[in-house]
Amino acid sequence: MTISFQIKSTIDSRRSVRSYKMTGVEKDVMDEIKDYAKSIYVPFDHNVEIKFFKSNQTKALYTIMKSPPDNVAFMAETDIISISKVGFIGELLILFAVSKGLSTCWYGHYKLSELERLMPHLQTPEQIKESNMGYGYAKGVTTGRRAICISPLGYHESGGLRLIDRFQNKQISFKRKEIKELLVNPDDYEKLSDDVIYALDLGRKAPSAGNAQMWRFAFDETYRTINVAMPEGYRHLKWEHPNVDIGICACHIWLGLIDKGYNPKITVHEESNRAVWRISI
Numbered sequence: 001m002t003i004s005f006q007i008k009s010t011i012d013s014r015r016s017v018r019s020y021k022m023t024g025v026e027k028d029v030m031d032e033i034k035d036y037a038k039s040i041y042v043p044f045d046h047n048v049e050i051k052f053f054k055s056n057q058t059k060a061l062y063t064i065m066k067s068p069p070d071n072v073a074f075m076a077e078t079d080i081i082s083i084s085k086v087g088f089i090g091e092l093l094i095l096f097a098v099s100k101g102l103s104t105c106w107y108g109h110y111k112l113s114e115l116e117r118l119m120p121h122l123q124t125p126e127q128i129k130e131s132n133m134g135y136g137y138a139k140g141v142t143t144g145r146r147a148i149c150i151s152p153l154g155y156h157e158s159g160g161l162r163l164i165d166r167f168q169n170k171q172i173s174f175k176r177k178e179i180k181e182l183l184v185n186p187d188d189y190e191k192l193s194d195d196v197i198y199a200l201d202l203g204r205k206a207p208s209a210g211n212a213q214m215w216r217f218a219f220d221e222t223y224r225t226i227n228v229a230m231p232e233g234y235r236h237l238k239w240e241h242p243n244v245d246i247g248i249c250a251c252h253i254w255l256g257l258i259d260k261g262y263n264p265k266i267t268v269h270e271e272s273n274r275a276v277w278r279i280s281i
């Protein structure tokens, strides 16, 4: 399995960027990203589509910041497994874009009516009404294929950060829980190989809505199979689709194991209303 970007340094340098230069992505870079999107290989079936779209340089879509001209949407059905696969596959695209010098931000609470105007994708007008107070695609599982999350693709405008954004960046970005805090059974830590710890370290650096880091890790008796899922009954006050985030975290762990020379097996299934990813070496 070859991954076409430096795994660790790309994961370490990715940050959610909420301030963009109002210039489009250079054509050769955009072409590379589009080619990558077509060629993404993952060792499981999926129905995720990556759609690129243009937007106006207003705050109508992201509401807290102006859109740069280039953006990407991750499309799928809205069941638990499909949205978790959006996290996995979307993160590969995000990391590839970061490795090409672009800035990104996973976005679940975009303005659905504005997205539909920029990139018509809904199957019926009623679907607009399902968005949660106008934001995101819906509160839970719903009909049809939808844009699950979107991201800007552009260049960081470092001078443009408002004080509040600087504060937020400092407060909610970067900070991550330690691996030990993320284990279902904390005693497992002593049994983990250096390679598994390396992969979990990349997993814990995954982005999550509100930086909630709702992933928890469990193992089989050989400690060569990692289960990634949110705790049973987990609820996030403001984010309705945490299984997306679980897919992102599973992607980082899978990449970490590939970086250590393994060809990991990977499956995902639904258990107690959660997506459970199982990654084995």
Ligand SMILES: Cc1cc2nc3c(=O)[nH]c(=O)nc-3n(C[C@H](O)[C@H](O)[C@H](O)COP(=O)(O)O)c2cc1C
Pocket: 014, 015, 016, 017, 018, 105, 106, 107, 108, 109, 110, 149, 172, 173, 174, 206, 207, 208, 209, 210, 211, 244, 245, 248
């Ligand atoms: C699935 C998902 C949805 C997100 N939705 C939003 C959003 O609607 N608005 C926003 O400002 N940030 C959003 N974020 C970005 C997170 O706030 C950010 O990833 C987290 O605070 C960690 O910071 P970092 O990405 O810089 O490491 C989202 C992240 C994920 C993974």
